[in-house]
Structures are given as C-alpha cells and as structure tokens.
Amino acid sequence: MKQIHLFTSSxxxxxxxxxxxxxxxxxxxxxxxxxxxxxxELKPEIDLSQEPFDKIWPIxxxxxxxxKAWAFxxxxxxxxxxxxxxxxxxxxxxxxxxxxxxLDPDTVVFSHLNxxxxxxxxxxxLLTPHLTEPEETLNAVMDNEICALKHGVYNLGFLGITINxxxxxxxxxxxxxxxxxCRADIKNGLFTDQRWIDLVPAFFEGVAIMRSPRHxxxxxxxxxxxxxxxxxxGFFVNDEPLGFYHFTGFxxxxxxxxxxxxxxxxxxxxxxxxxxQKQTQELSKDPxxxxxxxxxxxxxxxxxxxxxxxxxxxxxxxxxxxxxPFDANGFxxxxxxxxxxxxxxxxxxxxxxxxxxxxxxxLSPGYLGTDIRPNSIKKLLKTAVSNPxxxxxxxxxxxxxxxxxxxxxxxxxx
Numbered sequence: 001m002k003q004i005h006l007f008t009s010s011x012x013x014x015x016x017x018x019x020x021x022x023x024x025x026x027x028x029x030x031x032x033x034x035x036x037x038x039x040x041e042l043k044p045e046i047d048l049s050q051e052p053f054d055k056i057w058p059i060x061x062x063x064x065x066x067x068k069a070w071a072f073x074x075x076x077x078x079x080x081x082x083x084x085x086x087x088x089x090x091x092x093x094x095x096x097x098x099x100x101x102x103l104d105p106d107t108v109v110f111s112h113l114n115x116x117x118x119x120x121x122x123x124x125x126l127l128t129p130h131l132t133e134p135e136e137t138l139n140a141v142m143d144n145e146i147c148a149l150k151h152g153v154y155n156l157g158f159l160g161i162t163i164n165x166x167x168x169x170x171x172x173x174x175x176x177x178x179x180x181x182c183r184a185d186i187k188n189g190l191f192t193d194q195r196w197i198d199l200v201p202a203f204f205e206g207v208a209i210m211r212s213p214r215h216x217x218x219x220x221x222x223x224x225x226x227x228x229x230x231x232x233x234g235f236f237v238n239d240e241p242l243g244f245y246h247f248t249g250f251x252x253x254x255x256x257x258x259x260x261x262x263x264x265x266x267x268x269x270x271x272x273x274x275x276x277q278k279q280t281q282e283l284s285k286d287p288x289x290x291x292x293x294x295x296x297x298x299x300x301x302x303x304x305x306x307x308x309x310x311x312x313x314x315x316x317x318x319x320x321x322x323x324x325p326f327d328a329n330g331f332x333x334x335x336x337x338x339x340x341x342x343x344x345x346x347x348x349x350x351x352x353x354x355x356x357x358x359x360x361x362x363l364s365p366g367y368l369g370t371d372i373r374p375n376s377i378k379k380l381l382k383t384a385v386s387n388p389x390x391x392x393x394x395x396x397x398x399x400x401x402x403x404x405x406x407x408x409x410x411x412x413x414x
Contacts, residue, residue, distance in 0.1 A: 002098035004117065005091050007035035007057075009080045010105045012046065012291040016283035017105050022052040024109040024244075037062070037087035039071075039080040041294035062086040064179075066369040071295050072325040073313035073367045074182065075306065079295070081156070081193040082182035085175035092163055092171060104157035106248055107216075108276070111234065111241040115212065116160055124167050124206030126160030127197065128216040129153055133224035143261060144220045150186050152194035157246045158216050159197075162206075170204050180366040188363045213238045218246040219258035227268040231275070235268060247276050300328035307346060308335060310360050316368045 042058040130148040201207045229235040235242035249255040322331040
C-alpha cells in the first residue's frame with residue numbers, strides 16, 4: 001500500500017512546537033507517517049520516545065558530505081532549511097512511498113488535507129504562493145507583493161511532492177543548490193531555501209499551484225482571505241474550512257504587527273492568535289525548549305559569532321586547514337591570532353554592519369570542502385590568454401579585489 005510521508009525541520013528547542021503541529025495532523029490523518037529532520041545533534045540523554053514522530057533524522061544521518069563543517073557555515077534558521085532537500089532524498093528511498101509533504105514547524109492543521117493529496121495525484125509538485133490575489137493599496141503592495149518578490153513567490157512553509165523521476169531530479173538539484181547557497185542574503189537574490197523554488201516551474205514538469213485560500217493562511221495574505229468561525233464551529237477562510245495556518249514570525253511579534261497592518265481587527269483571527277500564544281507559552285516551559293543548539297558554540301564553550309561563520313564559509317583555505325571548525329584549538333585559535341591581521345576593521349571599536357556587508361557582500365559559492373578550485377582558475381587563465389576581452393575583465397576584477405581586500409583577497413580566491 002502506498003504511503004504518505006510528512007516531515008518538518010527544526011532544532012531540538014523547537015520540538016514542542018513540532019509536537020503541536022504533528023498532533024494536529026494526527027487528528028485528521030492518523031495514517032500518515034511523520035518525520036522530524038533535526039538540524040541539531042540528538043544526544044543520548046534526550047528522550048523523544050513519547051513524541052508523535054515515526055522517525056527522527058538527525059543531520060548526521062542525512063548523508064550530507066562534510067556535514068559538520070558545512071553546518072558551521074549556517075545560522076540555526078539557515079541550517080534548518082538547508083537540510084530539507086537532503087531529508088527529501090532520504091524519504092524518497094523508503095519503500096511504498098507515494099507522496100511527501102513538508103510543513104513548517106510553526107504551522108497548525110485545522111481540517112483534512114485531502115484536496116492536497118488529490119492535487120498531488122495529478123501533478124509532481126504542489127506549491128503555495130505567498131499571495132493568490134493582487135493587492136489593492138500601495139501599502140499592501142509594498143508590504144506583501146514586493147516582500148514576496150524579495151523572499152520568493154512561493155512560501156516554503158509547504159511543499160508537496162509525488163515521487164517519480166522528475167521529483168528525484170528536482171531533489172538532487174535543490175540539494176546541490178542549498179549545499180552552496182542556503183543563506184539569508186536578499187541583496188544577492190538569496191533567501192535560504194525559498195528563492196530557489198521560483199525556478200521550479202521553469203526547470204521541471206508537473207508543477208501545480210494550490211490557490212485555495214484555505215491553505216497556508218498567514219499574515220501576508222489576510223488582505224484577501226477572510227477568516228471566520230471559532231473553535232466550536234470550526235474556522236473558515238472565504239467560507240472554506242481552514243486547512244492550515246502558518247504562524248510565521250509569531251515569536252518576534254512580526255506576525256501580530258502584519259495582521260494589524262493588513263486587516264486591523266478580526267474576531268476569528270484574534271481568537272486564533274490568542275490560542276496559539278497560550279499554546280506556545282505553555283510549550284516554552286517544556287525542558288526540550290531549553291536545550292541549546294549543538295552548533296552554537298566552539299568546543300571550549302565560546303559562542304560562535306555570525307561573522308566567524310561567514311569568514312569560514314567564504315574561504316576554502318580555512319575550510320581545508322580546519323576541517324572541524326568547531327574545534328577551539330583550530331579555527332578559533334586562528335581567529336584570535338590571525339583574523340585581526342587580515343580583517344582589522346572587524347576588530348575596531350564601532351565597526352557596524354555596513355562594513356561587514358562591504359567585506360562579505362559579494363556572491364560566492366560558499367562551502368566547498370574538498371572541491372578543487374585551482375583547476376577552474378587554470379581554465380579561466382588559459383581562456384583569458386586567448387581572449388583579450390576576458391583578460392581585460394579578469395585584470396579589472398583582480399585590481400578591484402587587490403584594492404579593496406589586499407593580497408589576502410587574492411589568496412583566498414586561489
């Protein structure tokens with residue numbers, strides 16, 4: 001019998017919220033097989049035997065090359081999204097699997113999702129756009145439409161997949177892209193795993209778009225989705241049963257702010273948000289919510305700074321010299337002794353984010369591990385010798401790097 005598998009991705013401290021999501025799924029689809037992709041280490045003392053998961057996939061078991069050094073290059077949000085295609089590939093290997101669904105851990109299901117399965121029976125990919133109706137005011141255009149253009153047309157709080165050769169091709173492509181380019185870097189056209197999905201309708205066959213207003217309801221699309229009802233009668237969106245609500249940005253307060261901007265007050269929305277706040281406040285008392293992220297510190301307990309992750313991500317020489325960047329005797333020792341020499345501006349009092357952006361705002365291939373860059377450099381030089389235009393561009397680029405980054409900038413690209 002073909003089975004439907006659903007997964008989400010989080011670190012250990014988010015498991016209580018995952019529990020809330022999975023309990024809501026069990027209510028309507030008790031036969032679905034539920035998986036947690038863990039962007040964290042599963043330590044022996046952590047007991048998850050009573051959680052509503054059928055299977056847990058720690059990052060170490062996802063088959064990611066050089067996974068530990070690669071993980072160092074990401075913050076917690078980037079890593080939780082970067083492991084999604086690798087989890088997808090593992091789930092595709094399971095026998096008797098027909099469809100795979102991903103839901104963000106900050107979503108809750110409020111009615112059956114049978115229409116999603118029906119849509120997947122007729123397609124390979126099922127996507128939900130951030131917006132399904134044009135906005136009608138300039139403020140809403142700026143807040144919602146332009147925001148979608150920056151962050152991605154489709155919201156990756158949901159993804160539906162039918163397993164076939166085309167979806168396997170997609171999963172491998174997505175995994176390759178996120179291995180190098182899963183970062184929050186809107187200026188360079190990247191927003192974690194999400195912006196890549198804009199290319200899916202162009203690159204792959206069998207893409208369907210779920211335009212039903214009842215799914216992936218969130219603060220950014222409430223301008224055209226009228227929520228009504230209550231917990232006793234059930235909630236409705238434009239008179240359709242609410243499928244799942246996406247509480248993204250809830251902890252920071254951004255969700256409430258956008259709701260107020262988009263629709264002002266709505267009794268049903270207020271009831272739903274108050275309920276989720278009460279639920280998450282209780283869940284925050286769970287000991288699991290207090291577990292520190294395993295990849296937040298060096299081996300000696302020193303907190304890893306965001307700029308340290310970026311420097312390591314940008315420099316293949318450091319990746320090769322320190323294959324375990326978490327080891328305080330390696331990369332951290334280099335940082336304390338050598339980084340002030342190579343990046344003096346980072347160690348001056350009053351260094352602001354704009355200076356960091358100036359240093360590391362360029363688009364780079366990120367973590368390369370054992371990839372051999374000199375071969376590509378040799379090919380480029382060989383081509384440049386026979387092509388004056390390429391040689392001119394190469395010299396201009398080299399001079400720009402030398403001027404702004406010094407000889408260190410040249411070295412780290414070689």
